[in-house]
Amino acid sequence: MSTTTPVITEDTARHVLWHYGRPGGMQPGSYTERLMEAIDAADMVNAEKLRGAYPELVSAMLAAKNDLDGIDCLQQIADAA
Template identity: 70%
Template sequence: MSIQTPVITDDTARHVLWHYSRDGGIRPGRGTQSLMEAIDAADMANVEKLRLGFPELVAAMLTAKNDIGGIAKLQQIASGV
């Protein structure tokens, strides 16, 4: 079984940037805000459960939190480059 990394869309990148108060962010709806708060607060076992239903959002959140240059990557996606 192969695990594919979901493609992060420009909208999702903007929402995650907003969550972390970074340039290029746009405020999402309340439901997405709640999901991002849950992902941010969850331990890794529960993040993996959330990934099942929201793979793109989890990938973007983890990119922002854990990847060196992750914020810059999301800003690039958000700008359409």
Template identity: 70%
Template sequence: MSTATPVITKNTARHVLWHYGADGGMQPGRGTQTLMVAIDAADMVGVERLRLGFPELVGAMLTAKNDIGGVEQLQKIAGAA
């Protein structure tokens, strides 16, 4: 399984920023909100399973959550920085 992060789109970056309460965020629909809560709550096995169906969203959330400067990176993608 590839662990490469797919290209993160502007809307996905905005949704993840909203989820984490960061500047530049935009509230997504209820389904995406619920999915982000599930990704946040999942253990690493669950996260990898969710990545199979939602690679961009999981990649963006892990970027914000785990990477030094990840929120700033998403803000640049979102056009908020």
């Protein structure tokens, strides 16, 4: 198992911000939108399973949901473009 944190791209940051209704967000396509709903609804066991296929998106979603500065960090990434 890899312990490295995936790099979160500007697009992923914007999509996650949109999901949580935060400034700087951008609506993704319908597949990504539904995937984010699944990640948001998942318990930690299932979120980790999804991380295997979508490491960047799961990392960004969990940061936004659980980290005190998660939204701020995503906004900084989104503004970097």
